[in-house]
Amino acid sequence: MDLIESSHNHMSSHDHLTPLPLDIMTHPLQSMLNPGTIAVVGASPKPGSFGGAVLANLAQHFRGKVCAVNPQYKEINGYACYPDLQALPEKPDCVCIAVPSRAVPDVLLQAADCAIPSAIIFSSGFAETGTPEGIALQNRIAEIARTRGIRVLGPNCTGIVNVRSGASCNILPSVKLLPLVPGDVGLVGQSGALGYVVFQAMHRGVGFSHLISTGNSSDVDIADLIDYLIDDPHTKVIATLFESVPDGPRLRAALQRAFEAGKPVVVYKIGVTQSGQKAALSHSGMLAGDAATYQALFARTGAIQVDCFEALLETAVFFARSGTPTMDSGVGIISGSGGSVVMAADKADTYGISLPEPQPETAAALRQRLPAFASFANPADITAESIRDEGMYEECVEIFAADTGFAGIVILMPSAHGEPAIRRAQGISELAGRLEKPLSLVWMNEWYEGIGSRVYDQSTTLAVFRSLDRCMSAYRLWFEYGRKRRELANQETLGHTSDPTEGFDQQAATGQARDYLQGFSPGACLTETQTRHLLQIWGIVCNEEALCTSPGQAAESASRMGYPVVAKIQAPDIQHKSDVGGVKLALQDEQAVRKAYVDILNSVSGLDLPNGIQGISIQKMIEPGVEMFVGTRLDPAFGPTIVYGFGGTLVEVLKDVAVSLAPVSAQEVRRNLDGLKMRKLLDGVRGAKPCDIEHFAQQVARVSEMAAALAGEITEIDINPIVLHNKGGVAIDGLVVRSEA
Structure with missing residues (x-):
């Protein structure tokens, strides 16, 4: 046989090409x-x-x-x-x-x-x-x-x-x-x-x-x-x-x-x-x-x-080759190159793929088959002896495939040496058809059409990758797909929303919210005070507030709440108050409140505010916690989407958020939070107590239900921040944008 394997004579004209009977399917297309x-x-x-x-x-x-x-x-x-x-x-x-x-x-x-x-x-x-x-x-x-x-x-x-x-x-x-x-x-x-x-x-x-x-x-x-x-x-x-x-x-x-x-x-x-x-x-x-x-x-x-x-x-x-995984993780990797197994371990870690150690019987079987200088771990380095010994790959793959800790097996193939490479490829392809687990091969050689590659490409039993990155990414996607399929089998329907809190009447809340929104013109941006009222209709936990129209009224409200307090401008045309000097924090006494009232009005006096100023909001200063964010927007193609994650003034810089279609379940929120970069903050770091993740997940689910129910009434909701504590959390600021029609 020539060193370049002969190509299979695939259908080039009318060979084997028979039309499917039209009665096989009744689909309109x-x-x-x-x-x-x-x-x-x-x-x-x-x-x-x-x-x-x-x-x-x-x-x-x-x-x-x-x-x-x-x-x-x-x-x-x-x-x-x-x-x-x-x-x-x-x-x-x-x-x-x-x-x-x-x-x-x-x-x-x-x-x-x-x-x-x-x-x-x-x-x-x-x-x-x-x-x-x-x-x-x-x-x-x-x-x-x-x-x-x-x-x-x-x-x-x-x-x-x-x-x-x-x-x-x-x-x-x-x-x-x-x-x-x-x-x-x-x-x-x-x-x-x-x-x-x-x-x-x-x-x-x-x-x-x-x-x-x-x-x-x-x-x-x-x-x-x-x-x-x-x-x-x-x-x-x-x-x-x-x-x-x-x-x-x-x-x-x-x-x-x-x-x-x-x-x-x-x-x-x-x-x-x-x-x-x-x-x-x-x-x-x-x-x-x-x-x-x-x-x-x-x-x-x-x-x-x-x-x-x-x-x-x-x-x-x-x-197409792998079906649906029955396990959540676990891949076994075999190579004849020591360097490639180190690379594989790095890539598996990057994509969150677990590489379980071989079970004792697996390691023992490998020791019997491989030279003493081989690596019997996972990934396994079966050494360059695999070039000389044509059957080594097949036998080691069969040993790995018998290990119950591996959902799938990956072969790294760096070599394309002579005619034995073709026989090895044919043997591996045939073996893949006999295994009960999926077998994948990563062609590591830059000679993309090197000896043996065509046999692998033509195989109907194994999957071929020309990138270790793409192989590990595919396994990550495969495990995720399997998890979702198992959830479906367990009747956990994708996108199923959490049950409303006991005693919460969602239908009544929707009616009240619609009635309230009728008082706003199309496209109007609700102030924080107006937004707070709408959120409270839906059971969102918000901090205490008093809208004041004079320094004296502000001082009186602050005294009633107890210091320290916060002062914020309330104007429909100001969406991000801190950007224009419209927020004063940690006000400790009456004099500070009066001064803050005047200073805020001076800061915004030069702005074009066609809808005027409604007043200054005095709010109780909330204890520090982890600042979170939740918001929604109305996508023209898919309806309301909900964004949630880490918030505060740097929310657009950090962009550490997840996005879901509304409504979303608390379960999905918790899962997506696990994928955020700063997720560990919620578990408590440097002596801080863990945050009440469940409270946040429930609040996000509630906001998403609100967005879905009011999709024809509002286009955007923005709650930033929700300060999350060890027990519970409080929405501090927010806005709602009325729909144009």
Whole structure:
């Protein structure tokens, strides 16, 4: 055998490509994504044309029926060509449209008249241009799809490839050169180009079920495609990359259904911006940007988010090979390089992956098999003897796999030495198919297509990574996914809110709050005093306060409360009072209170305050504690989101917060707090007592319920800080922004 292993002869033409019977699934998109008969409107023999590329791709891969439609030709590349859709000898399942944008609506109407159930529009020149004409054309397409009952993919999309049927309704000319490798990863995305560069992994033997590009998503979008692939028996994992979605609730529902069905969705979100934060008045608006909102969505729905493009396919294949973990942690790692095992230990620690020590029987079995100078720990260094001894890797993997402390096994493969590397790869791949635990391999060699690599890539039994970082990240995501699946099995529904506090009437609170908010104009920003009243309706614990309109009244209120006290400006146009000298702390006597009253008014006298000053708030000075933050904002796509974590004046600098979709349970709050950088502060440091985390979690849950119930009334809530003590906590300051409508 040659030192470079021979490549498997994957399907390059019509071999093994039989269309799936249309009655396998009854999903509304079946005719589009698994068609038996395809018509190409705008078919052309001209090189470089969209219609010509689609015909060439179908000719290479598709065994179903293809009809060309173009009144200028009688025949194109062996296909009979018809003047229009009405002239076709039979009704196609799907029509591919490759005509100028202005002609698309008429073609789509003609397809609807012929009762063709689906269409794929490749043409550009629609809403992506940003012009009124393009937007109007796309709106017309959406209207036809909605009113005539025809499902539409695109416009401005590259199309689809159904690997098993060979339905290559795609405008990219090199699709015809692809070796269609059947696999269990369905790939969907907005960007046809980015999706295709992932899809080209088939050239090294990685298999897929589908490639689907949505383009402008005038009708069919990412949510529809996820929903379809959930029911596809050939797809084990859905991989998706997208910039934005037209309908947030539908995406959320699709991701939730996938999770409940046990079909992992691996997501790489691109095109994240902070544009939605520009008009935000509150801290929560600054902290809960688009990226954080999507992260909250994925966490809530069990979607698996990767943080780099290169991780999308590797992680998807890993999940397809690995199923759902039955353990919370524990990975066994084997390598023939001492340096790589040290690296692996470092990376495992970075990603929070536990590497349990081998059980005594495991260590004993390794000692019998390995030379005395090997390492019998985890990670295990089986030494360079593994190069000479071809069976060593397989035997050591089997020993590790029998250890009940390991949920999965990782092989680090730094070597690509000669023909034995191919036999070793074949043996490891076969072994992976026999093991009850997932086996992953990290190709450590910079010779990416080195000897043996193609065998690993083609394997349908093990997952291959070309980065130790991405491997450890995938395991972390895998364990997290398993935990969520077990919670679901235990009927702990994702996103289930905590029960209202005993004696708290949420329905009555909602009614009172709505009545109170009617007194404020659309877009109004409530003062701290007004916000406090609203929060107290919802049972949020706030500090004592008196709103004063004279220095004497302020002094009298302070005396009644007891010193020390705090003085704060109350004006609808001042959201962050400390920034303008509107707060005076630790006032110890009447003279200090009177002076503070005057000084605060002087500090804000030069500001433009169209809504005036309501007065100076005198509040009891709260004992020091850990300052926390909770706030909400109304996301235009996903509704109210809640932000919570460490607060105070540095909240926007520290940005040590978590974000969830509202409402959120106290359980989810506690879990997310564990991921914050300053989490240990809550346990008490340098002699401080532990904080009442449960109180904070319950208060966050209550605020989230408030935000969800009043989503049509308010856009932002900001409570900063909540001073947390050993027992309980107190909200010190806050604001609420009324919705515009």
